[in-house]
Amino acid sequence: MALPYTCAMQPTPLEAEPAPPTRSLWLRWWRSLSPVRQDRFAALAPLAAVLMFLAAILTAFWYLRMEELDREQEALRRDVEYAQQRVRLRLLERQEQLMRVARDLSNRDLDRNEFANRTEDLISQYPELQAITWVDDQRRIRASQAAPTVASSQLRMAGEVLRNGEAAEIFGLVRQLQQPVYSQPVAAPGEPAPLLQLQVPLAARGQFSGVLMAEYSIDSLLRYGTPTEVLARYALTLLDAHRQVLAGTPLTQDGPSQWWAPWRTRTNAYEVSVSPVGNSLVLRAQAYRTSLGVVGSGLFWLVGTLSAMTSWLLIATWRHTRRRMRTQEALIAETNFRRAMENSVLTGMRALDLQGRITYVNAAFCQMTGWSEAELVGQLPPYSYWPESDHENLHAKLREELSGKTIPGGFQVRVRKRNGALFDARLYVSPLIDAHGQQTGWMTSMTDITEPNRIREQLSASHERFTIVLEALDASVSVAPLGSQELLFANKLYRQWFGSHTGGHLQLVAQAGVLPGSSADGGDDEDGLMGLPTDSLTSANAENAEIYLPELNKWLEVRSRYLSWVDGRLAQMVIATDITPRRLAEEQSARHAERAQSVSRLITMGEMASSVAHELNQPLTAISNYCNGMISRAESGQLTQEALLTALQKTSHQALRAGQIIQRIRAFVKRSEPDRQRSDVASMVNEAVELADIELRRHNVRLRHYVAARLPPVMADTILIEQVLVNLMKNGAESIAQAQRPAPDRSVELRVVPKQIEDRPVIEFTVQDTGRGLAPEVLERLFEAFFSTKSEGMGMGLNLCRSIVESHQGRMRAENLYNGSEVVGCRFSFWLPLDQPADATINTVAEATKP
Known part of the structure; x- marks a missing residue:
């Protein structure tokens, strides 16, 4: 018994070796995920591994390719510099030989024949030398020797003079520097390839005596000056300062550098300037393609294809799994939704088999009847919710239902609740089809229509009351659709005036002008307002018009508005009041x-x-x-x-x-x-002044008046406006007489000027006196009818004046004039609108107000 006890006391491997903290955190995080997220991570992990493997392979290929390119570039650089040194040495050797010839010419050790023999030997011995010319200090050619391959246009004849050009410019530079100078003339289009020139100065006894000009064939210089092994490995070209090819054939130029450049085969090139010529002659080498590159490697494509296929299979599997999960989730959601909808609807659902047995009821059906699902399922007719008095009628309805004689609009029955209460219901029947397309029974939906029936009765009563009110109105009311002869509604007064046809309605519409495009004959069925938005029409305010009907001998106020009739048509309601x-x-x-x-x-x-x-x-x-x-x-x-x-x-x-x-x-x-017409303001004022001047002289009162120049006309009755002005000037004279002012202070001033009042251009008339002014209580009632401050006055003068001004769409006002706290007079003013368009009126008023 000791051994089992000893074994029981030994720790388990899990207890002896606890899990590392990292593994514990990983397990805790994995278990906290939902199953859906776990499946997603499980599907994405292999895909991530494949993508990482593909990325590692691509990185290795890229690194190896970059190493190879670097090695090729370094080898190219070494070879090109070696070739450049060979060309440079060849040029320096020719330059040294030419300088010896130039020294002999300067020392006059050579005559023309010896110069010709010596230069001919040099040209025949060295193929790059094409021509050697002796030029004196006057730029005249003394002697010239050329190879047979030189074009005739490039030959230089003895006795010629170097004209203005690049050779002449270099001649001047050599004279100035006293040093050999290289130049590379530019050839015109269609001419032979230019030659590389070297001008060596000639100095006789320390004085400049000309130059020895040697011309090299650039193509021969490239062919014989560069090593043969370099020419075999690279495409060599000589370029000028403008990057134009002078000799050699270049390979296809690379396009702009892109991020994928290491992955494609490209031309490896390197260039260097040729000394001692300088930047005007550049040696460029392009390596021939010797390998297909990384992209052309079969191993690269094999690895890429396998990785892409593996990734595609993993993605397809993951998407298929996700579709199945979504389908399962959608099925669960749909089931839950239908169950929730079934339990929340207020419509009772009942299923019967082909024998009339109840096989299913929903919660709403049970709530409506008061019986539970267990009590209703399995019942045969008569059902417990049938009223006893309606058994025979309900049996007949059930037989029609089971025989397939269903009514599309349903039928109405009475249903008894468990507590004995009755309510009205409407039943709709449809066949119940199973998954195999076979009918297994009938599905019946039941809706409680007790409240709709009550509302319908109330609506009927309300409609009756509404009809009684419209019939009792003292105005004619009619409704007709647009573009039709049908009369939708007409009250009693309309029928008394026009009868029961649409003629009266159309007559009111046409005479009042409340429907553009409508005609009284109604022969055209096209809607005059076709295409207009009915919402804005029905929400618009009513239009009013006053018309006279001779056949009725009545003046009618016609109001109209558009409304949507019960059937959706756009109709017009016309109300005519006597x-x-x-x-x-x-x-x-x-x-x-x-x-x-x-x-x-x-x-x-x-x-x-x-x-x-x-x-x-x-x-x-x-x-x-x-x-x-x-x-x-x-x-x-x-x-x-x-x-x-x-x-x-x-x-x-x-x-x-x-x-x-x-x-x-x-x-x-x-x-x-009243006769309103276009009236001249100055003439109207002059007439009023002449009429009032008699009364003013009687009271010993001076009249001063000012009328602005170029005033536009006004629409006014001249006599009525003159009456207003005369009345105001006469009242001013009487006020001065009552105040008993001294002679220097007895004056009435009339001014007529243009103004802007309420953003409208108007003509303002002002009458100012030097009387006692008006008391505050008088100012409040000044324009009331039958109110007067004179004992013999009727109180109608100022009231009529204001009425006349307001009938001309103008306004009148009165105010006292003060000198400190003392009243020194009164000012009456009124204005009349102009009879001109807005733009023209503003311009006229602006001109009239100019000084």
Whole structure:
């Protein structure tokens, strides 16, 4: 028994070797994930491993390729520099030989024949030398020797002079530097390839005596100056300063460097300037392609293809797994949704088999009837929720249901609850089909319609009350669809006036002009407002118009608005109200106002009668005196023709003056209908000033008036506006007389100027006096009818003045003038709108206000 006890006391391997902390954290994190996330990580791990393997292979290939490119570039650089040294040494050797010839020429050790023999030997011995020319200090060619391969256009003849050009410029540079100078002339298009020139200075006894010009064939220099092994490995070219190829054939140039450059085969190139020529001659070498590169390697494509196939298989498997998981989740969600929807709907669901047995009821059905699912499932008719009095009728309905005679709109029945209460329900029946397409029974939905029935009854009662109200209205109400002859609704008054047809409705619409494009005949079925948004039409305000119907002998106020009828059509409702009594009252009021204006003018002229008589007395007395004087001089025989004409002219002038006074007074007093027309402001003011001047002189009051220049016309009745101005100026004179002002302070000022009031251009009339002003209580009631501060006044003058101004769409106001706290006068002002378009009016007012 000791051995088992000893074994039991030994620690288990898990206890003896606890898990590392990292592994414990990893397990804890893995177990905290949901199964879906665990599956996702499990599917992504192999894919990540394959991608990491592919990335490692690509990195290794890239590193090896870069190493290979670096080695090739280093070998190319060494070979090109070696070739450049060979070309440089060859040029230096030729330069040394040419300098010896130049020294002999400078020392005059060579004549022309010896120069020709020596240079011919050099040209035949060294193929790169194409021509050697001796030029004196005057740039004249003394002698020239050329190879047979030189083009005729490039030959230099003895006796020629170096003209302006690159050779002449180098000649001047050599003279200045006294050093050999290389140059590479630029050839024109279509000419032979240019030659590399070397000009060595000639110095006789320390003085510049010319140059020895040698010309090299660049192609021969490349061919014979570079090593043969370099020419075999690389494509060598000589370039000028403008990167133009002078000799050799280059390989295809590489495109711009991209990030994938190490992975494709590219041309390995290197270039270096050729000394002693300098940057004008560059040796460029391009290595021939010797391998297919990484991208052309079969191993690379094999590894890439296998990795891509493995990744594609892993992704396809992962997507298939995800689709299955989604399908499973969707199925679970759909089941839960249908169960929740089934339990939350208020419609009762009942399933019957082909024998009429209840096989299924939902929670709403049980709640509506009061019986539980266990009590209802398995019942055969008669069911427990059938009222006993309706068994026979419900049996007939059930037989029709089981025989397939279903009504599309359902049928209404009464249902009894468990507590005995009854309610109205509507049943809808549809066949129940299983997964194999076989009918296994009938599905019935039951809806409680007790409340809808109650609402329908209330709506019927409300509609009846609404109809009674419309029938009792003292206005005609009609509704008709647009573009149709149908009359949708008409109340009692409409039928009394127009009958039961649409003619009256269309007549009201056409005469009131509340429907653009409508016609009274209605022959066209096209909707005049087709295409317009019905929402904005039905929400628009009603349109009002007043019309007169001769057949009814009535004035009607017609209001119209658009509405959507119960069937969705756009209809128009027209309400016509009899306003004949109101129009008659308005016409009578207008006549009374006109009579009051005439009476006011008569009263004004009655008050001015004595002044008018005095005014007429002057021209009449003058006429009498002129006539008596002419008679006396005629009787005495002293009347000459010239004196007679002068007297007659003066008599005629006085007679015209008297006639104008009488005509102006008759026009002012004469009663006439209002006649608004375009009126000149200056003429209107002058007429009023002449009428009021008589009364002002009677009160010993001066009149000053100012009318702005270039005032636009106004739409006004001239007589009425003159009446307003005369009344205001006469009131000002009377106020000054009552105040007993001294003679210097007895004045009335009339000003007419353009202004901007309420953003409208207007003409403002201002009458200012020097009287006592108006008391505060008088200012509050100044324009009331029958209110007057005069003992003999009727209180209609200012009230009529304000009415006249407001009838012209203007405004009138009064205010006191102060000098400190002392009232020194009163100002009456009113304005009238202009009769011009807005832009023209603003320009006119601006011009009128200029100084």
